[in-house]
Amino acid sequence: MTTTRRRGARLATLVGAGLLVLLGTPAVAFTAYVSNEKSNTVTVIDTDKFAVVKTIKVGQRPRGIELTKDGKFVLVAVGDDDTIQMIDTGTDEIVATLPSGPDPELFTQDPTGRLLYVANENDNTVTIIDIERRVPIGEVQVGVEPEGMGLSPDGKILVNTSETTNMAHFIDTETRRIVANVLVDARPRFAQFKHDGSELWVSSEIGGTVSVIDPVKHEVTRKIGFDIPGLRKEAIQAVGISITADGKTGFVALGPANRIAVINGMTHEVQKYLLVGQRVWHMAFTPDEKYLLTTNGVSNDVSVIDVAALKVTKTIQVGELPWGIAISRR
């Protein structure tokens, strides 16, 4: 049933796209994959119509989610099953699992798409996996409760954040040794390099800040705070980060503040707060950067932000406790 519906949806997409091409505005349909932590599902969204086209059953407690570089698989960390599942994007079936180590949450891939770096929260380690051979090939000891994972654009430096140690650990991917540790505010959740590698942004959930770090000097150069009238400090928690490819605009999910902060990537000033769903957690751009999709855990939906207009244009109901999101080119 779902396959037919999806075929129909694809057909509609094609027709729609064709019409738009005729009208002179090329539109490309992408596919968004949302991990629903409580439902144990991944919701598939057609980003042309912004509608749910399918729901895939996965393992226990899906959180971190990414596409392989070749777009052939969705990788989803199912923490309570201690593994990462691989979903074939052609069939939407789970076809394999990766030996992630215990309780995987967030992970990142090297630029070639050959290696996967996984944070194991219960083990104070980062596990390195050969994706193709599906075997672990190494691990690095880090701080307490490793979580955020960011890779420098050249793939040479892996950054892991540890939630109870409150540090960003800089790991040389060649030697797999820690080369620097930078203290940030309480409970760092996410690490994101600018595309040119000039800055690393690290969000602190409990601290409620984003630390901008110089990746060469390993220094915090700026701490971005958030002040929203009518909201207590405790309700403002920084989690997911997305930065546009030109580095000019950053977006930070503020958790229970139910807002996305829009940050000038050059001056690091907060420009605007966009009201989205409840407990906004992570987000992803469509590959053309026209839209930014956010996962809203408590309201069980995804907000669609028009990046140029900086406006929330749509809300899509997904499963329970949506957590992570990845968007493919297909």
Place this chain on the structure above:
Amino acid sequence: MIRLALTSAVLIAWASASSDAAEIKIGYLRQAEHRPALSLIQTPAENDGVAGARLAVNDDNTTGKFLDQQFSLEDIRLAAGGDPAAATLALADRGIMLVVADLPPDALLKAADAGKARGLLFFNVGAIDDRLREADCRANLIHTAPTRTMLADALAQYLVWKQWRKWLLVVGSHADDKLYGDALRRAAKRFGARIVQEKVFEDTGGARRTDSGVAQIQRQLPPFTQGAPAYDVLIAADESEVFASYLPYRTWEARPVAGSAGLVPTSWDASFDQWGAVQMQDRFIKLFSRRMTARDMQAWTAVRMIGEGAARTRSGEPNALLDFLKGSEFALAAFKGQRLTLRDWNLQLRQPILLSDGRMIVSVSPQEGFLHQFSELDTLGIDRPESKCSLR
């Protein structure tokens, strides 16, 4: 602010944490006596509390290896009648300046006062007495244990939200039970609940554990609550573990029980799984092969505060730590869904309070809608304007 920016700068020192690491010694001072409980599964383990401190020392050391800091813990058990002041001075003589204390109020004050001249900093992880944060507060005594008024307010907010406003209050005959009764009466008044009747449950002595006691309990308890005016919920104040756990399912009318049994306000519970707490529960069980209690959590929090202060100030010196911990830059992540900070007027840790039924968490207070101009966490317990504390 500036100092913090500097300390968060280059910390490249990833030489293997070794002999030149700064050593930060922590003492854990507690009594040897065993705490009774009516329920077998609530009988505290021999390492109740100190186990949480040990886990936090591990956590602090994981961080410390990146900063060349090494933390250690020395567990001191005071025998019955042992002198807390002498024990404190003995710790100071061994260079231990930071003391995590799980002591009754008077012993705690003796220890804190004895340590004052030697510059020791104390963390109260056991005593919930409000007076330690009020008239008897001390400038060298931080409290991670919540107070009775915080616990009572947390419960009251939920019961009022639930519209269970008519309370039948049953208070035990021991001093601590009466103090909890006072806190519950105060909470009822603050949040608009009404105590329709108050009863005292006399402790007539006898064993908590007998082989056929259950038959008697079943005969005695229903009539004890017979004839009360109409009420929504029975609230028991029984810190002495004499009767409260016998009340659920034995009241004359079919009514829920809260307070010292039934729905219990607490800083931590082994069933708590929100906001990353599972990671904490898993780490604890792995290390100690038992579940984590509120006292374990209060001790973990104290030692994590020491670790956090030491990492930020690059010091294990009590004054530097205290300045940092009561300052605006301090925010502790302790699996409660929001930052924990210190009330700078009496050194009490602000914290959400869990409401547990013994198997699950029913709710977490403060409840939505109880507003405060500074922090909603300050709707729990005695607030700054009412405080009788002057730190010295």
